[in-house]
Amino acid sequence: xxxxxxxxxxxxxxxxxxxxxxxxxxxxxxxxxxxxxxxxxxxxxxxxxxxxxxxxxxxxxxxxxxxxxxxxxxxxxxxxxxxxxxxxxxxxxxxxxxxxxxxxxxxxxxxxxxxxxxxxxxxxxxxxxxxxxxxxxxxxxxxxxxxxxxxxxxxxxxxxxxxxxxxxxxxxxxxxxxxxxxxxxxxxxxxxxxxxxxxxxxxxxxxxxxxxxxxxxxxxxxxxxxxxxxxxxxxxxxxxxxxxxxxxxxxxxxxxxxxxxxxxxxxxxxxxxxxxxxxxxxxxxxxxxxxxxxxxxxxxxxxxxxxxxxxxxxxxxxxxxxxxxxxxxxxxxxxxxxxxxxxxxxxxxxxxxxxxxxxxxxxxxxxxxxxxxxxxxxxxxxxxxxxxxxxxxxxxxxxxxxxxxxxxxxxxxxxx
Numbered sequence: 001x002x003x004x005x006x007x008x009x010x011x012x013x014x015x016x017x018x019x020x021x022x023x024x025x026x027x028x029x030x031x032x033x034x035x036x037x038x039x040x041x042x043x044x045x046x047x048x049x050x051x052x053x054x055x056x057x058x059x060x061x062x063x064x065x066x067x068x069x070x071x072x073x074x075x076x077x078x079x080x081x082x083x084x085x086x087x088x089x090x091x092x093x094x095x096x097x098x099x100x101x102x103x104x105x106x107x108x109x110x111x112x113x114x115x116x117x118x119x120x121x122x123x124x125x126x127x128x129x130x131x132x133x134x135x136x137x138x139x140x141x142x143x144x145x146x147x148x149x150x151x152x153x154x155x156x157x158x159x160x161x162x163x164x165x166x167x168x169x170x171x172x173x174x175x176x177x178x179x180x181x182x183x184x185x186x187x188x189x190x191x192x193x194x195x196x197x198x199x200x201x202x203x204x205x206x207x208x209x210x211x212x213x214x215x216x217x218x219x220x221x222x223x224x225x226x227x228x229x230x231x232x233x234x235x236x237x238x239x240x241x242x243x244x245x246x247x248x249x250x251x252x253x254x255x256x257x258x259x260x261x262x263x264x265x266x267x268x269x270x271x272x273x274x275x276x277x278x279x280x281x282x283x284x285x286x287x288x289x290x291x292x293x294x295x296x297x298x299x300x301x302x303x304x305x306x307x308x309x310x311x312x313x314x315x316x317x318x319x320x321x322x323x324x325x326x327x328x329x330x331x332x333x334x335x336x337x338x339x340x341x342x343x344x345x346x347x348x349x350x351x352x353x354x355x356x357x358x359x360x361x362x363x364x365x366x367x368x369x370x371x372x373x374x375x376x377x378x379x380x381x382x383x384x385x386x387x388x389x390x391x392x393x394x395x396x397x398x399x400x401x402x403x404x405x406x407x408x409x410x411x412x413x414x415x416x
Contacts, residue, residue, distance in 0.1 A: 004143040017052040023369035032372040037314040044320030046272040050118040062267035069100040071137040076247030097247040128262040138178040156181040159230040194260040196224035246276035255282035277303025284312035329409035364400035
């Protein structure tokens with residue numbers, strides 16, 4: 001088989017790395033304080049993160065979904081405003097999202113290749129990798145995956161099709177992504193009945209009217225069919241209930257199909273370019289354990305908001321020693337009036353719309369923040385809740401409160 005060669009092709013020798021614990025989040029207090037999380041949300045360069053995970057997770061991940069930068073050479077800002085007119089982008093309130101800029105294709109492959117190698121090491125013998133790209137780099141990636149997994153391990157080349165406006169006038173509009181699916185071995189998980197879909201009404205009508213339809217083969221119309229390798233799901237821009245403002249967010253239905261097909265309840269699945277956290281949401285919704293990683297603090301914060309809002313099982317937030325979750329801003333406290341009313345913490349401020357999220361550790365031990373109560377600004381309409389209940393556990397210990405504003409700045413206070 002041909003292989004892809006470029007001048008700087010290599011796998012770096014990474015020094016031993018450790019992950020630092022920032023906090024444990026118990027959405028809506030469920031599981032606090034007894035349950036220890038199996039789920040992890042990690043901030044840091046995923047090359048370092050995967051190297052740090054290898055000693056414990058080598059050969060243990062049942063499913064990996066990877067949605068890396070596409071080599072688009074574009075910059076993707078994040079929308080942080082609320083109630084804005086989607087038709088007037090000049091009025092949007094924006095923040096740093098993530099860049100997808102590379103000097104050349106060699107630089108891009110230098111990023112992608114060693115990460116794919118580590119994903120292979122982390123996959124279980126029966127595990128599956130879904131690599132999501134588009135026309136910019138999918139041809140390069142397929143050669144790399146053939147080298148790493150073996151060309152015979154290509155299970156599917158899935159085409160995700162969608163529609164929407166396009167400025168292209170000199171070619172056909174580019175309205176699909178490519179998802180390359182590779183298995184690590186001959187035996188792998190594929191839950192065919194979990195992803196069946198109804199036959200088209202025309203097909204049902206045809207079989208009902210003619211016994212010769214299908215050349216004598218009559219399908220089980222009630223059971224439904226296995227989806228083809230082209231999938232239509234609307235992009236998130238058309239799904240108002242899902243939009244977070246994070247760029248290139250993927251629809252939940254897309255990830256749910258992947259999760260249901262290629263993993264089982266209790267399995268461990270990972271997304272090392274987690275972005276807005278859709279993979280973690282799909283995993284939590286269907287009883288899978290997740291490891292979600294991103295180099296962007298905005299991505300990790302957005303994922304935390306979505307997991308809390310979805311009522312996920314408890315999860316830890318960790319980071320590499322070189323990654324800071326969110327910058328602190330002591331001036332944030334100047335716009336807040338915080339007081340305790342028995343078993344409640346009450347926040348008063350004329351600038352409540354500037355606060356994105358706040359949470360409470362009701363028994364602060366001076367070391368690890370355990371978030372037992374949270375409130376977040378609704379992603380589309382409504383106001384941030386300004387009252388949080390304090391769970392009754394260990395009321396003799398101080399309460400620590402943490403805040404995050406819409407600009408990604410954070411602060412905290414301790415109430416004795």
